[in-house]
Amino acid sequence: MKTKAVRMYGTRDLRLEEFELPEIKDDEILAKIITDSICMSTYKLVEQGKKHKRAPQNMDTHPIITGHEFAGVIVKVGKKWQDQFKPGMRFAQQPALNYKGSLASPGYSYEFFGGDCTYCIFPHEVMELGALMPYDGESFFEASLGEPMSCIIGGYHANYHTNKHNYNHAMGTKEGGNIIILGGCGPMGLGAISYGINFENKPKRIVVTDINDARIARAKEVVSPEYAAQHGVELIYVNTSNMDTAYDDLMKITDGHGYDDVFVYTPIRAVAELGNKLLAFDGCMNFFSGPTDKNFSADINLYDCHYTSTHIMGTTGGNNDDLIEANTLAAKGIIDPAVMITHVGGIDSIAETTLNLPKIPGGKKLAYTQFDMPMTAIEDFAKLGEKDPFFLELDKCCKAHKGLWNAEAEKMILKHFNVEI
Missing domain, CATH: 3.90.180.10 (Medium-chain alcohol dehydrogenases, catalytic domain)
Incomplete structure (x- = not known):
């Protein structure tokens, strides 16, 4: 063969x-x-x-x-x-x-x-x-x-929370809590938003940050705040590059409570350090995005770790x-x-x-x-469709699905290239 x-x-x-x-x-x-x-x-x-x-x-x-x-x-x-x-x-x-x-x-x-x-x-x-x-x-x-969705799901399940009464860990993101996904308008971040809205430990709020207006605009189209609201979750997209003080502005969204679950979806030191600062009492930060630098590190607040039970973990794969x-x-x-x-x-x-x-x-x-x-x-x-009718049909198909790839488009492309299943 x-x-x-x-x-x-x-x-x-x-x-x-x-x-x-x-x-x-x-x-x-x-x-x-x-x-x-x-x-x-x-x-x-x-x-x-x-x-x-x-x-x-x-x-x-x-x-x-x-x-x-x-x-x-x-x-x-x-x-x-x-x-x-x-x-x-x-x-x-x-x-x-x-x-x-x-x-x-x-x-x-x-x-x-x-x-x-x-x-x-x-x-x-x-x-x-x-x-x-x-x-x-x-x-x-x-x-x-x-x-990749299983990796995202694994991150949600692996987060945990503690209490002062016993040593049992409550697995998963905090139900009714605040989630923030830092650097979350990339492909994996969009998957994390979509899953978080439907996770059994439904949060009260999901805040998603990015520094690119175009990525944020697309994210709002494919996973809209209106869709999240229909499922009982407040979804907020913010461009942190437009904020004078990202920490203060992000904390204000939670009325000073902080974030119960922080997901770091970009391997940037400053972003990881911001995530650590944003943790609420007993907050869990998941460093999700793997760096290529084996010596990658960031400063963490061990005072908060000791007195306010914040904790940091990382997940890879599901x-x-x-x-x-x-x-x-x-x-x-x-x-x-x-x-x-x-x-x-x-x-x-x-x-x-x-x-x-x-x-x-x-x-x-x-x-x-x-x-x-x-x-x-x-x-x-659409542009390719001006000369190639196949791409014109593909464009129509995707536009009928919010501009997304879909099962019908897959069938069309496999048929076009004579792929036998």
């Missing part, structure tokens, strides 16, 4: 190549990949090369397939798993494996297992961990976005339950992962997009791996 894949040989060395996959073993599964959403974590991997904790040291001679936010269809099942999985089944997968203490994960560590390809081989540990899951959703892109929750909520229409997507492209666009990810404006870049297509902003479909 031949596959075409984006393979990594070292620091900033990505190559789109075609090669032969080995025959699967009795405890492996062959899969056809349809979608992979490109993650900033892959950019960090590409920048660090062999220095990354998940990267194998022999990647120069045994290159790894990049991409870990992927979904598709099972093609062939090894004997060991034939009672659980069948050819033709759609799947979602959880890349945070943690198999017997190993950090190996698809998209970081495996020669024949990753998302930026036409076909790949699932190794036995994925099924043993329950990380390969049948998926019944309407669209593949939502299953791809289940992985678990299987988080992924199941993400896919279930998306399938029911309770959350809309499409709020994250601003660009769509084909397999030939993945390497260049990954290498330049921080420089490309907008949110998530979604790749369909079974065809070639430049990475294209959804907002550019």
